[in-house]
Amino acid sequence: MSPEFIQGIVVFVLAAFIGFEVISKVPPTLHTPLMSGANAISGITIVGAIIAAAFADGVFAIILGVLAMVFAMINVAGGFLVTDRMLEMFKKKPVVKK
Amino acid sequence: MTALLYLLSGVLFILGLRGLGSPRTARRGNQIAAVGMLVASVVTLVYVFDQARQSDALSVLWWVIILGALIGGAIGAVLALKVQMTSMPELVAAFNGFGGGASALVAFAAIVATGTIVGTDVQYATETEVTVALSIAIGVVTLSGSFVAYGKLKGIITGKPVALPGGPYFNLMLVILMTAASVWAIAFNEPMGYWILAAIAVVLGITGVIPIGGADMPVVISLLNSLSGVAASMAGFVIGNQGLIIAGALVGAAGFILTVQMSEAMNRSIANVLFAGFGTEGAAPIDAGDKPVNSATPEDVAISLAYAQKVIVVPGYGLAVAQAQHAVRELATALEERDVVVEYAIHPVAGRMPGHMNVLLAEADVPYDVLLDLDQSNPKFPHTDVTLVVGANDVVNPSARDDSGSAIYGMPILEVDLAATTVVIKRSLSPGFAGIDNPLFYLPSTMMLFSDAKAALENIHAALIEL
Numbered sequence: 001m002s003p004e005f006i007q008g009i010v011v012f013v014l015a016a017f018i019g020f021e022v023i024s025k026v027p028p029t030l031h032t033p034l035m036s037g038a039n040a041i042s043g044i045t046i047v048g049a050i051i052a053a054a055f056a057d058g059v060f061a062i063i064l065g066v067l068a069m070v071f072a073m074i075n076v077a078g079g080f081l082v083t084d085r086m087l088e089m090f091k092k093k094p095v096v097k098k
Numbered sequence: 099m100t101a102l103l104y105l106l107s108g109v110l111f112i113l114g115l116r117g118l119g120s121p122r123t124a125r126r127g128n129q130i131a132a133v134g135m136l137v138a139s140v141v142t143l144v145y146v147f148d149q150a151r152q153s154d155a156l157s158v159l160w161w162v163i164i165l166g167a168l169i170g171g172a173i174g175a176v177l178a179l180k181v182q183m184t185s186m187p188e189l190v191a192a193f194n195g196f197g198g199g200a201s202a203l204v205a206f207a208a209i210v211a212t213g214t215i216v217g218t219d220v221q222y223a224t225e226t227e228v229t230v231a232l233s234i235a236i237g238v239v240t241l242s243g244s245f246v247a248y249g250k251l252k253g254i255i256t257g258k259p260v261a262l263p264g265g266p267y268f269n270l271m272l273v274i275l276m277t278a279a280s281v282w283a284i285a286f287n288e289p290m291g292y293w294i295l296a297a298i299a300v301v302l303g304i305t306g307v308i309p310i311g312g313a314d315m316p317v318v319i320s321l322l323n324s325l326s327g328v329a330a331s332m333a334g335f336v337i338g339n340q341g342l343i344i345a346g347a348l349v350g351a352a353g354f355i356l357t358v359q360m361s362e363a364m365n366r367s368i369a370n371v372l373f374a375g376f377g378t379e380g381a382a383p384i385d386a387g388d389k390p391v392n393s394a395t396p397e398d399v400a401i402s403l404a405y406a407q408k409v410i411v412v413p414g415y416g417l418a419v420a421q422a423q424h425a426v427r428e429l430a431t432a433l434e435e436r437d438v439v440v441e442y443a444i445h446p447v448a449g450r451m452p453g454h455m456n457v458l459l460a461e462a463d464v465p466y467d468v469l470l471d472l473d474q475s476n477p478k479f480p481h482t483d484v485t486l487v488v489g490a491n492d493v494v495n496p497s498a499r500d501d502s503g504s505a506i507y508g509m510p511i512l513e514v515d516l517a518a519t520t521v522v523i524k525r526s527l528s529p530g531f532a533g534i535d536n537p538l539f540y541l542p543s544t545m546m547l548f549s550d551a552k553a554a555l556e557n558i559h560a561a562l563i564e565l
Contacts, residue, residue, distance in 0.1 A: 001106060001225050001540040002223060002225070004338060005223070005225050005226065005335065005338075006342050008334070008335050008338075008340065011340050011343050011344060011347075012331055012343050012344075012346075012347045013347075014349060015108070015343065015344040015345075015348055015351075016347040016351045017351075018348065018351075019115070019347060019350070019351025019352050019355075020354075020355060021120075022112060022116050022119070022348075022352075023115060023234070023352040023355045023356075024355055025117075025119050025350060026118065026119045027120075027121075028444065028446055028452065028456065028471050029121060029315075029452030029453060029455055029466050030118060030119070030120075030121060030124055030453060030455040030456070031356060031452035031456070032186060032190075032451055032452060032453035032454055032456065033118060033128070033453070033457070034115075034118045034119075034352065034453070034459045035123060035190055035319070035320065035323050035352075035353070035356060035451065035452060035453075036186070036189075036190050036193070036350040037114070037118050037123060037127070037128050037131060038115065038323060038327070038348070038349045038353065039190055039193050039194055039197060039323055039326065039349070040128075040131065040135070040193075040344060040395070041111050041114070041115070041131055041135070041327075041345050041349050041546075042194075042197040042323075042326040042327045042329075042330045042345070042349040042376070042427075043135065043197055043200070043330075044111075044135065044138060044330055044341060044342050044345035044346065044368035045197065045200045045201045045204055045329070045330040045333050045342060045346075046135070046138075046140050046142075046200070046252050047104075047139070047337075047339055047341055047342055048108070048199055048200075048201070048333045048334075048336070048337050048339065048342060049140045049203070049204055049207075049209075050139065050142045050143060050163055050168070050205030050526055051146060051204075051337060052141065052203070052204055052208070052211070053159060053162040053163045053166055053205035054137050054158045054160070054162070054163060055146070055149075055158070055159070055211065055213065056152075056158060056160055056162055056207070056211075057105040057210075058158055058321075059208075060210060060331075061207060061210045061211060062159065062162055064203055064206055064207045064210060065159070065162050065163075065166065065207055065384055066162055066165055066166045066169075067166070067199075067203050068166070068171045068200050068203035068207060069162070069163060069165070069166020069167055069169075069170055069203050070166045070170035070173070071170065071196040071197070071199045071200035071203060072170065072196075072197070072200035072347055073167050073170025073171045073173075073174060074165060074170045074171075074174040074177070074193065074196045075170075075171075075174065075193050075196045075197040075200060076135055076171075076174065077170065077171040077174035077175050077178070078173070078174030078175065078178040078196075079174070079178075079188075079193050079197075080128060080131070080132040080135070080176050081174070081175055081178035081179060081443070082177075082178035082179075082181060082186075082193075083128045083309075084125065084128055084129070085178065085179070086183070086186070086457055086460070087124045087125040088125065088324075089183075089457070089460040089461050089463075090121050090124060090125070090460045090466060091121075091125055093503060094158065097165050097305045
């Protein structure tokens with residue numbers, strides 16, 4: 001295995017542990033926004049989509065590139081927007097208690 | 099430098115996820131994560147143009163990037179801004195699918211780009227080819243699985259578990275076939291293997307989710323969420339990008355934690371949820387005909403609520419279906435004006451995705467500090483005058499506590515039967531997704547109000563004003 005690949009595995013394992021640490025404390029109230037927010041982050045694959053689209057060679061590769069861009073962008077734009085919409089509702093907190 | 103900027107975006111994702119851990123900081127957290135995504139995207143754009151400048155052979159097909167970004171951005175924005183809060187599980191399922199699909203497409207683009215398909219000699223190292231196969235397999239399973247989940251949640255596909263020929267062995271066979279196709283692709287350098295792999299993965303996504311019942315959807319969505327992250331990570335290995343590896347691993351871990359928590363909330367292992375096809379093993383037909391039920395009118399319910407001191411509302415999926423979150427809030431406000439203390443007890447798997455009920459109640463302006471989770475609410479029920487169960491069933495079934503022969507025995511429940519009076523609003527005595535009878539409905543202290551949740555709440559509210 002190349003050093004880069006091994007380094008990738010190290011990064012993967014460490015990041016997964018950070019993920020476990022950070023997420024395990026989230027209260028149930030926020031599980032839905034957490035999931036849709038995390039979902040938006042998984043749209044990071046847009047980085048790969050940009051590279052694939054930029055250097056596409058031939059019609060078939062261009063189709064793959066456009067599709068990858070479309071899918072990743074739906075995930076990124078939709079994910080962050082809908083999470084924001086939900087969290088906006090959590091924020092306004094009318095105090096009607098007596 | 100590029101690598102450091104990807105690290106920065108990874109740090110922003112971590113900070114963003116940490117922000118999502120508390121209601122006060124959640125919105126900021128989401129915005130920080132969005133900035134992280136912007137950083138990663140801009141860095142990548144700079145990188146590709148820089149690559150093209152250094153090489154005469156490369157040019158950037160900028161119109162392909164812009165076209166894809168515009169179409170995808172528009173679709174995503176419209177979906178996100180139009181969706182009703184009750185349909186959130188479907189939307190998140192669909193977004194998961196697109197994310198997984200994008201990762202698989204990136205992996206495909208990578209093998210097409212190296213020319214293994216068009217027959218040139220450019221080759222990846224074996225370990226990278228393994229990640230190509232994993233990226234395709236996981237990404238495509240996430241894509242097709244998510245759309246089956248979407249169909250089930252929308253009601254296009256039956257929410258009941260569908261038995262497969264051979265049960266779990268059918269899917270095991272698909273996994274073996276996928277492994278064989280990958281070996282063929284990698285060891286024998288045969289790109290066709292990747293396409294066969296993808297085709298089988300489409301089937302596995304479908305047959306993997308179809309046998310799972312609608313009540314188990316919170317687990318399925320969490321797991322698909324996790325897989326979409328893992329697929330992104332694998333794509334990161336393919337294109338040698340640590341930004342993808344970090345972000346994908348974070349999401350994979352987040353989704354996995356939720357998957358475990360949801361399974362625990364149903365007292366079942368993940369394997370049991372995925373492979374057992376709960377409820378397919380001929381649940382005994384329910385014979386409720388001879389058992390007495392206290393059927394109540396909205397007026398009866400209004401009276402018992404009006405003279406209570408403490409009321410706990412237990413919302414379930416029926417509330418979401420009936421879009422009754424505003425009606426329940428209005429009733430609660432009317433009760434609070436009569437100095438009745440109203441709180442809400444929310445079971446972890448109430449609704450169709452983790453935290454779904456909390457979002458609906460937040461939409462109706464219910465403050466989050468009166469939302470109680472399982473551990474907070476159960477000690478309170480014995481001191482509660484009236485519990486108002488709105489469209490929930492299995493999560494309040496005392497059989498889970500009392501009847502060791504019950505299919506749901508051992509599942510943590512909200513012990514609403516310990517309250518002085520329990521009001522159950524439900525359209526009929528029909529069983530919930532678990533397909534089992536609920537002894538709660540026949541207790542002397544239980545009043546059954548047979549109606550649509552929204553109509554019932556409005557009628558109770560109207561009757562309350564009359565008092």
